[in-house]
Amino acid sequence: MTRTEPLLAVSDLAIHFRTYEGRARVINGVTLDVGRGESVALVGETGCGKSVTAKAILGLLPANAEVVSGRIVFKGQDLLRLSEDELRRVRGRQIAMIFQDPSTALNPVFTVGRQLADIVMWQGADRVGWRRPDQAVWRRCVEVLRMVRVPDPEGMLARYPIELSGGMRQRVLIALALIGRPELLIADELGTALDVSIQDQILLELRELVRTEGLSVLYITHNLGVARLVSDRIYVMYGGEIAEVAATREMFRRQFHPYAQGLLAAVPRLTGTMGTGIEGRIPDYVAPPPACRFAPRCTFRMAVCDRLRPHLAEVEPGRRVACHLYPSSTVEASSAVEA
Amino acid sequence: MAEAAISGDLRATRAQEWRKMWFRFRQSTLSVAGLAVVGLMVAAALLAPFVAPYPQHAGSFVDFAHALQPPSSRNLLGTDDAGRDILSRIIFGARISLVLGAVVLILAVGIGVPLGLVAGYWGGRVGDVIMRITDIFLAIPPIALALAVTAALRPNLTNAMIAIAFAWWPWYTRLVYGQVLSLKEEQFVEASRGLGAGPWRIAFREILPNAWSPILVKITLDMGFVILTASGLSYLGFGAQPPTPEWGTMIAEGRAYLPGSWWAATFPGLAIFIAVLGFNLLGDGLRDVFDVQIEQWRAGS
Numbered sequence: 001m002t003r004t005e006p007l008l009a010v011s012d013l014a015i016h017f018r019t020y021e022g023r024a025r026v027i028n029g030v031t032l033d034v035g036r037g038e039s040v041a042l043v044g045e046t047g048c049g050k051s052v053t054a055k056a057i058l059g060l061l062p063a064n065a066e067v068v069s070g071r072i073v074f075k076g077q078d079l080l081r082l083s084e085d086e087l088r089r090v091r092g093r094q095i096a097m098i099f100q101d102p103s104t105a106l107n108p109v110f111t112v113g114r115q116l117a118d119i120v121m122w123q124g125a126d127r128v129g130w131r132r133p134d135q136a137v138w139r140r141c142v143e144v145l146r147m148v149r150v151p152d153p154e155g156m157l158a159r160y161p162i163e164l165s166g167g168m169r170q171r172v173l174i175a176l177a178l179i180g181r182p183e184l185l186i187a188d189e190l191g192t193a194l195d196v197s198i199q200d201q202i203l204l205e206l207r208e209l210v211r212t213e214g215l216s217v218l219y220i221t222h223n224l225g226v227a228r229l230v231s232d233r234i235y236v237m238y239g240g241e242i243a244e245v246a247a248t249r250e251m252f253r254r255q256f257h258p259y260a261q262g263l264l265a266a267v268p269r270l271t272g273t274m275g276t277g278i279e280g281r282i283p284d285y286v287a288p289p290p291a292c293r294f295a296p297r298c299t300f301r302m303a304v305c306d307r308l309r310p311h312l313a314e315v316e317p318g319r320r321v322a323c324h325l326y327p328s329s330t331v332e333a334s335s336a337v338e339a
Numbered sequence: 340m341a342e343a344a345i346s347g348d349l350r351a352t353r354a355q356e357w358r359k360m361w362f363r364f365r366q367s368t369l370s371v372a373g374l375a376v377v378g379l380m381v382a383a384a385l386l387a388p389f390v391a392p393y394p395q396h397a398g399s400f401v402d403f404a405h406a407l408q409p410p411s412s413r414n415l416l417g418t419d420d421a422g423r424d425i426l427s428r429i430i431f432g433a434r435i436s437l438v439l440g441a442v443v444l445i446l447a448v449g450i451g452v453p454l455g456l457v458a459g460y461w462g463g464r465v466g467d468v469i470m471r472i473t474d475i476f477l478a479i480p481p482i483a484l485a486l487a488v489t490a491a492l493r494p495n496l497t498n499a500m501i502a503i504a505f506a507w508w509p510w511y512t513r514l515v516y517g518q519v520l521s522l523k524e525e526q527f528v529e530a531s532r533g534l535g536a537g538p539w540r541i542a543f544r545e546i547l548p549n550a551w552s553p554i555l556v557k558i559t560l561d562m563g564f565v566i567l568t569a570s571g572l573s574y575l576g577f578g579a580q581p582p583t584p585e586w587g588t589m590i591a592e593g594r595a596y597l598p599g600s601w602w603a604a605t606f607p608g609l610a611i612f613i614a615v616l617g618f619n620l621l622g623d624g625l626r627d628v629f630d631v632q633i634e635q636w637r638a639g640s
Contacts, residue, residue, distance in 0.1 A: 058533055092535030099533070104526040109548045118544070123535040158349055176534060 005076070006033035007216050008057070008095075008184055013070030015049075015056055015240075017285075024285035026052055028240040028293070030070070031312065034184065034216050039207070041219040041231035041248070043263070047282045049240040050220045054186050057218075058097055059087040074184070092123045096182035100189035102169035106161035112172050113157025116141040116179055123180050144175045149205055167198040174206060185210070185217045192223070203230050224267055228252060236260045239283045239293035242312055246319040256321040259294050292324065300325055308333050363628050370624025376617025384434040391427035399582040407600040417602035419593060421582075425602065428584035429610045435585050436614060439500055439569050440562045446504035448558065451511025452547075458512065459519025460542045470516060473509040481506035482568055489577040496585070499578035503568055507561070514557055518550040525549075552629040556622055563618030570611050586611050 015027035027049050034040045042050050055061050057072055059079065072079040074095065079087065091097075099105035107115060117133035120140055138157065145153035148171040161169055170191060177185055190206070191199035207230045210217050221227055227234050227248065234251045236244045236259065244257040255261040262278035280297035289295050295305040304324050311332035312322040324330045364370050388394045392415070402422030410417045416425040454473070458466035476484070481503070488502035522528065523546060531545050570587030572578035579585035581592060586607040593603025 060529065060533055088535050088537060090535075091533055097530070097533040099526060099530045101526055105530040107527045107531070107545055107549070109551075118536075119534055122537075122540055155349060163352070173530070176530070180535065 004035075006035045007038075007075065008218070009033040009071075009073045010053070010057070011071050011073070013053070013056065013072065014068040015052060015061070016066050016068050017062075018064045018066065019286065022286045025288060026065075026240050026285050027056070028288070030237070030240070030242055032235055032242065034218050036183075036216055037214050038233065039210060039217045039219065039231045041221055041227035041234045042237055043221055043224060043227050043234055044237035045222055045263075045282060048237045050222075050237055051188055052240075053237075054097070054188055054218065054220050057186065058091055058095060059084070060097075092119060092177075092180040092182065094182055095184045095186065096177035096180055098174055098177045098185060098187040098190055101193050102166050102173055103193065105173055106169055108161055110160075111157065112145075112159050112161065112164075113138070113141055115172075116144065116157070116175060119176060119179050140179065141175075144179045145172075147178060147209060148172075148175045150175070166194050167202065170194060170198075170202055174202075178209075183216060185215055186220065187217060188220045189222070190219065191226070192221075199226075200229065206230070224264060236263065239288065240285065241293055242320075242322065243294065244319070244321045244323075245312070250316075250319060256315060256319070256326060257294075257323045258298050258300050258325070292322075294323075304330065308337065311336060360628050364624050367624055367627065369620045370627065373617050373620025373622075373624055376613060377621050380433050380437065380614055380617065383430045384437045387431050387434055391424075391430040393424040393427045394431075396423040396427045397431040397584050407596060407603065409600070410602055416606045417600070419589070419603045420596060420600075425589070425606050428589060429586070429607060431584045432586045432589065432607065432610065433614075435496070435579065435583065436566045436569070439496070440565045442500045443504045443507060443565045443569070444558050444561060446500070447507035447561075448511055448554065450504070451508035452515050452554065454508070455512040455515025456519055456542050456547055459516045460523055460538070460546065469512065473512045473516075476506070476509035477513065479506075482571055485568060485572055486575070486577055489572060494577045494580065496579040496583065499569055499572050502572070502577075503565060506568075507565065510561075511554065511557070514553060515547075515550055518553060519546055522546045522549050556626045556629060559618055559625055560622035563615035563622075566618075567611060567615050 010030060010032045013027055013030045014025070017024040017026050030049070030053055032040070032042065032053070042053065044050050052061070052065070056065075056067065057074075057079065059082070061067070067080055070080070074090070079090065082090065106112075110118075113133075117137045120137050121131060121133060141157060142153045145156055150156050150168065150171050156168075156172070161172070164172065170193075187206070191202050194202070203226060206217075209215075217230070219227065219230055231248050234246060234248050235242050236251075236255075236257060238257075238259045244251070244255065244260045246256075251260070252264070255264055259278070266278060278297060283289055283293045283296070289306070291307055291309045292298070292305040295301050298305065302324060308324070308330065310322040310324050310329040312320050313326070313328040313332040314320050315326045315328055322329055324333075364374075383390060387397075391397070393400075400421070400423055402418075405414075405418050405422040406420050408414055408418040408422075414424045414426065416429065418424055419428070454469050458469040458473075484506035485499070485502040488505050489498050492498040492502070519542075528541055528545055531541055536545065566586075569578055570585070570590070573585045573587030574591045576591065579588045581588055589607035590604045590611075593600070593605075593607065596603050
């Protein structure tokens, strides 16, 4: 890396799940970084391991998951080496997650104010306390609600989640993530559960907020339209591996990896027909394809694709692709095998 | 500020919510009847010295001249073998039954709920041990278990309460355990974990408050059954001792004079019957109200 140290650097992350069918190699060497003040989108179809990657960063993996290798370095420290107690102090205060489903991610029995104040007072603490929030706490809650453009923030404090619309709940969820003043936000399928018009509005507002506050964001999405709207760079993920990385504008201009091409072709356009879609299904993680995981669905499949796993190699400045159609990918892969 | 900041129309909405709940409760005449019975019982207990025709008859009062008088205008429900007014004793008995029910359930909830929460949220070895012990307790009928405990201790009212609570907590552990197992998979639990909440906070401040409504319904239903169990113990001589005006004790005392002086045992028995029925109807009514609320939330409204 010639650039300055990124805020978050995930390298060679591999996560396996113990399942009834056997060992599922779900995340297979993911490398990804988010710079300070940068918005990055992780794009891929359902089941490709986007959310698992996001949960791994926060240490929220389910019990049957096992991190086999890799590092998740955030501000110089490897999050995978932290204890649960230490991780708890990172969550919310340094890295916060915006959860995807506004109808279930809020606790139904507490008012919005109570839930915000709880985080202000007890984030990272391991005690169970009954301290009442004071004026300063309420002021902070109102301030954050104002940041996410909730109308009448004072009145919002006394409302229960059930009294709010989906869009309002999503704003409150963003406020919950922001209130601990984190440096990195992880937005998991933000707005997917909302109307498209409200989704766009919230995404644009968040983009604005992220820029003015100088935050870094990792967007997890299956929607390329969302990625285009909010991100500076895009990682296209397939079958637990990164297929292609490029600056957002470059990615939309031209895609190198056949999967990325298919993904863009699948987006319906106003100009004409529905998208074409990609034949086949995501790979079986218990017995994945031997080398390139996309090979069985790929229209450009070659002999080498079943023999050698393509390496994520730079094909243009700032753009890396893992596909044997590009010689540097093959060259790096074979030198890695020899070494 | 936040609580004070509730604006006028929001307060009106909340008040309307309460009215809506009350409306839903009123839909069933039986629920209202249950509430009336419980209300009457509470009032009788609170005002016993003022409403009982012969307050002095509650204790060890003796008037053999008027022993075993049938119901009349002087003694509405008749008198017992010591000449005491049965109505007065039933009214004072409501005090004992309510206090007893409350103490037993506070103990049972206090032990059972935290255990269920720990077993459900942390699970693992500790959870298994807790739940297997619970299963052992559940396998024994509560009255048998309570009998064994009071037999081991000295038979009096306090020990009867301890014994019943001892037999009762596993039901709460079971109930809370089940609730927690489903609640801990909810997204808001993961969300609060993702925002830095510790396990104790999640268990007691995120999950438990969501489990309260079934617990509350069960408490109401159990009030009746605890009173019944306690009366059973007293009847068998392992609970309150004479001359305490406990309903079960009164039945035991009146039993010797059946069927001739039927009123001495029948009216305390009716009091138990009505109290248990009242709490059951109230509990059912509360469940109707809470269930609708939960369904509304689950449906995402």
